[in-house]
Amino acid sequence: MTRSEENYLKTIFHLGGGDSKSITTNAIAEQMETKPSSVTDMAKKLSEKGLVDYVRYQGVSLTAVGVKTALSIIRKHRLWEVFLVKKLDFTWDEVHEVAEQLEHIKSEKLVDKIDELLDFPKYDPHGDPIPTKDGKFQERDEKLLSEMPINSQGVCVGVKDSSVPFLKFLDKNRIALGNTIKVLDKEDFDNSLRIQMEGKEMRISHQIAANLYVKKND
Amino acid sequence: MTRSEENYLKTIFHLGGGDSKSITTNAIAEQMETKPSSVTDMAKKLSEKGLVDYVRYQGVSLTAVGVKTALSIIRKHRLWEVFLVKKLDFTWDEVHEVAEQLEHIKSEKLVDKIDELLDFPKYDPHGDPIPTKDGKFQERDEKLLSEMPINSQGVCVGVKDSSVPFLKFLDKNRIALGNTIKVLDKEDFDNSLRIQMEGKEMRISHQIAANLYVKKND
DNA sequence: AATTAAATTTAGACAAATCTAAAAATAGAT
DNA sequence: ATCTATTTTTAGATTTGTCTAAATTTAATT
16 A cells, blocks of 8 residues: 555545545545546556545545545544644644654554553544544534534534644634633624633634534533 | 655665765665665766765765765664654564654654653664764764673673564573673684673573674773 | 536656666776 | 676666646536
8 A cells, every 4th residue: 555545545535435425536636736637547546456436437435445444544643643742742733744644654553552652542633533443433523613503602622624824823812622612692794703712702703613613512 | 855765875874885985886785675776876866966976886975965864864763763662662673664664754843852752862772872963973882792802791782683583582582782791701613602691691602692782891 | 409618537748766688897817 | 918707887668656638528508
């Protein structure tokens, strides 16, 4: 399994190709910042290896083996992210790039030992769930802050957008995972929110609210 | 800097090409288990990049920049080895293969933080010195056990051969770095030694003694 | 149903890193 | 100093992953 193959599987999974849903070559190309023709080539290759189902002009979806492989890479990526933050004091906006490299290290023992060292974490620094060794996903009952009704409360558990600028913005505004959130009011005009976060009242734009996952109370 | 380029620099350094000594393409090819013609190609490439001095038919040696680059890779390799042993309970015969991968991860912060986490180790699990961040080497006053005179004493500080079989052999015979060693007698016939290790008397072959580094007392 | 726009694939090319086989240079022996 | 054996390089081919440009298929519209 080459690094490139692994990256394709990961991308296809992130685009939803794990649920036997067909992902177009265009969508994959855009996500990976490559050309559709390159995706076609790789689709054939992965298909030959039994990792994806590929029908010409119809896009690709992951086979069971493909899903398993993708999950193992995602597992590694997220475990390394936790390691970088918890053990090496990286900030959550610094970890992605390095984890992109570390996720390709081939050593089952290494991953398992890192998992153990971290005491088997369930979520990465951005709140994304870490698949278990046997490829199980811990789905979480979370919704976007922008979809929470007025007066509902919850805890901030993840980010949808984990780009560096967004993460830095959150840091600057003292918005962190684990914070309690209550929706006080919604502004019809621009969909901005008035919220209480850790007791402090603040106003946030729809853009922000639509990229924060909250676990609702009760 | 590609992974392949890094591996060539590392190999040339290990073959002594850091002291403006010319290393033959054949020697490099043999060490890397590749063909001399491939080495020639890479020699040209590295020469163009100013990392090696290359004269046709005369072999290659590292430039100052080449040495610095090689040392930074070796530094990473050895720090990762320490990490694997100290933090993840790998045995010293398991670390090389994984470190060969980890040494190519590109993140200065990552290396520095690993260094810090390990409290700035000076030697790797096989007793090889870890270059400092600015490329300095801590040479050690060590000699091979096979060259120690009768009745001399010392501490086992490193292995010359760090192959898996040799390391496993040492484990099985309770020979570890840090052990005290005294040479009791040498057998002229086969150059085998009678030694006292950690108070216990034992006999070892020349083959073994010629691959153990000892720091002599006084 | 025919036409057109968009998406997708094919064909052919390229760069990196490797190989084989043949040619060239070096070094050792007489 | 010449010859020969060895080492080293060159030339051309291969594989992987990518690209561009052209051709094909699909989907949308009328």
